[in-house]
Amino acid sequence: MSGRQEYSPSEMMVVAASRLLRDGETVLVGLGLPQLACLLAKATHAPRLRMVLEIGVLEPEPVDPAIGIADPRLWYRATCHTSFTETLGILLQGGRIDVGFLGGAQVDRFGNINSTHVCENGRPVRRFRGSGGACDIAALAGRVIIITPHERRRFPERVDFCTSPGFLQGGRSREAAGLRGGPVHVITDLAVMGFDAETREMRLVSVHPGVDPAAVQEATGFPLAWAGEARTTPPPAPEELEILRNRVDPHGWYLR
Amino acid sequence: MIQDKVRGLQEVVASIPEGAHVALGGFAVSGCPIAFVHEMIRQRRGRLTLSQAVGGMDTDLLVGAGLVETLIFGGGSLDRAGLLNQVNEAILRGTIRVLEQSSLAITLRYHAGALGIPYIPTRTLLGSEMLEPLVEAGEVEVAEDPFEGQRIVRLRALQPDVAVLVVQMADRQGNCRILGPTWDNLEKARAARRTVVLAEELVDEEEFRKAPEGTTLSGLYVDAVVPLRFSAYPTACYRKYDYDFDHLRRYATLAQTEEGFTQYLEEYVLGTSDHEGYLCRIGEERLRDLRADPERGY
Numbered sequence: 001m002s003g004r005q006e007y008s009p010s011e012m013m014v015v016a017a018s019r020l021l022r023d024g025e026t027v028l029v030g031l032g033l034p035q036l037a038c039l040l041a042k043a044t045h046a047p048r049l050r051m052v053l054e055i056g057v058l059e060p061e062p063v064d065p066a067i068g069i070a071d072p073r074l075w076y077r078a079t080c081h082t083s084f085t086e087t088l089g090i091l092l093q094g095g096r097i098d099v100g101f102l103g104g105a106q107v108d109r110f111g112n113i114n115s116t117h118v119c120e121n122g123r124p125v126r127r128f129r130g131s132g133g134a135c136d137i138a139a140l141a142g143r144v145i146i147i148t149p150h151e152r153r154r155f156p157e158r159v160d161f162c163t164s165p166g167f168l169q170g171g172r173s174r175e176a177a178g179l180r181g182g183p184v185h186v187i188t189d190l191a192v193m194g195f196d197a198e199t200r201e202m203r204l205v206s207v208h209p210g211v212d213p214a215a216v217q218e219a220t221g222f223p224l225a226w227a228g229e230a231r232t233t234p235p236p237a238p239e240e241l242e243i244l245r246n247r248v249d250p251h252g253w254y255l256r
Numbered sequence: 257m258i259q260d261k262v263r264g265l266q267e268v269v270a271s272i273p274e275g276a277h278v279a280l281g282g283f284a285v286s287g288c289p290i291a292f293v294h295e296m297i298r299q300r301r302g303r304l305t306l307s308q309a310v311g312g313m314d315t316d317l318l319v320g321a322g323l324v325e326t327l328i329f330g331g332g333s334l335d336r337a338g339l340l341n342q343v344n345e346a347i348l349r350g351t352i353r354v355l356e357q358s359s360l361a362i363t364l365r366y367h368a369g370a371l372g373i374p375y376i377p378t379r380t381l382l383g384s385e386m387l388e389p390l391v392e393a394g395e396v397e398v399a400e401d402p403f404e405g406q407r408i409v410r411l412r413a414l415q416p417d418v419a420v421l422v423v424q425m426a427d428r429q430g431n432c433r434i435l436g437p438t439w440d441n442l443e444k445a446r447a448a449r450r451t452v453v454l455a456e457e458l459v460d461e462e463e464f465r466k467a468p469e470g471t472t473l474s475g476l477y478v479d480a481v482v483p484l485r486f487s488a489y490p491t492a493c494y495r496k497y498d499y500d501f502d503h504l505r506r507y508a509t510l511a512q513t514e515e516g517f518t519q520y521l522e523e524y525v526l527g528t529s530d531h532e533g534y535l536c537r538i539g540e541e542r543l544r545d546l547r548a549d550p551e552r553g554y
Binding site for chain 1: 492
């Protein structure tokens with residue numbers, strides 16, 4: 001035994017995300033890695049974590065892989081089936097959602113997210129899914145965790161279109177727009193990022209084991225604020241990997 | 257004498273005028289009123305305004321068929337089967353007008369419509385680039401909350417001319433039992449001037465009277481009940497049948513081009529006389545395989 005545990009970049013992302021969830025919190029979550037992060041947190045340090053799907057599903061326990069949140073596989077063994085009025089209106093806007101998970105095509109320096117379209121020469125050239133509940137979650141969740149692959153085109157200086165508000169132009173601009181909360185962490189396959197308390201610029205919190213901090217900067221389209229020497233993200237513990245592989249995603253639907 | 261609201265699909269579609277505002281019930285790959293949309297395309301009901309929080313295959317078909325003028329929605333997709341390629345292309349090419357907003361905004365706008373109030377305040381949309389075009393279009397307004405002085409958004413109420421939902425069970429008076437999450441469907445059904453339900457199963461009113469607590473949408477809001485099996489196929493109808501992933505994938509691939517989309521329409525919509533003809537093209541064996549497991553619901 002070398003003591004070195006092999007794990008995939010997605011496993012590292014899920015483990016890093018799960019550690020940011022606290023016991024007893026209510027999480028508005030999408031399909032895939034965020035869902036796995038919640039299930040891992042529930043199986044480890046946060047047994048009383050509650051999951052909410054925006055479509056109107058509370059605390060599901062799916063057993064088959066789903067193709068999206070409109071897939072009835074993801075609604076299995078929920079404690080309640082309800083509506084947007086309840087999930088996005090009463091739970092989220094009413095202030096009962098502690099954490100929202102978001103992905104997107106682009107995330108910029110101030111944590112603004114674009115899931116609508118990208119532009120070339122100032123004109124939209126490619127469209128994605130649009131907001132759905134993403135704008136609501138970004139505007140109204142207690143805090144937001146962003147999960148996305150780390151590629152330079154996904155981290156531009158400024159998003160082509162702000163679907164889901166982060167810290168807007170930085171500083172106090174989010175508060176001035178009438179919003180509280182905001183993004184707290186960005187988790188990628190290379191690193192964990194946070195936001196400076198004053199400037200609200202994205203800054204490096206830790207790089208995953210084996211990743212060169214220069215490679216993180218290289219994959220980011222703006223200068224990453226840097227708090228001294230970059231820390232290393234604690235790697236997945238053997239028991240976390242055991243739970244992920246045997247209980248959370250036993251067939252490797254999301255993690256392979 | 258209690259009114260019998262059972263109608264045929266062709267008759268219901270024929271009663272929808274050109275230029276109507278239609279609120280569709282689908283969300284990506286679940287609960288899309290496909291049978292209704294097909295008949296709209298066969299009868300060429302055009303110049304429509306469509307609204308729904310999250311678009312699905314229903315929206316993509318109507319937009320692709322060139323029947324839509326304005327789209328009020330929060331985006332959409334076919335989940336992992338693909339994007340709404342026809343909708344996305346039409347928006348990029350500027351052939352339809354789009355008023356994009358969030359799912360909560362649309363749901364609240366229907367709710368205001370149902371309540372009969374002109375607008376409803378919310379905290380969402382602030383800071384998003386969706387806000388400005390909506391303000392310019394006169395759909396929303398940024399204001400100050402008169403009690404606490406905070407910045408809020410006033411959303412203008414939405415009252416569609418027609419809402420169309422797929423429901424698992426209905427009686428002849430339009431009482432419905434809708435199973436599974438309902439996203440924005442109850443709100444739009446209550447806001448619309450007319451509501452049409454495509455009922456997978458027509459049950460006796462006595463079933464509702466025996467357990468009124470199970471009625472999710474009262475017949476008070478429903479104007480027409482169209483009994484139809486597999487009305488959402490190839491999208492899912494929870495506890496009745498699963499989505500057909502292969503069919504959705506094939507559609508999403510074909511819908512990436514004009515020729516492919518036209519080919520799909522010819523094969524499944526224009527080349528079939530009615531909904532039963534469409535189901536015949538899919539085949540009974542395939543439909544049987546998609547029947548939901550009673551315990552899991554899919």
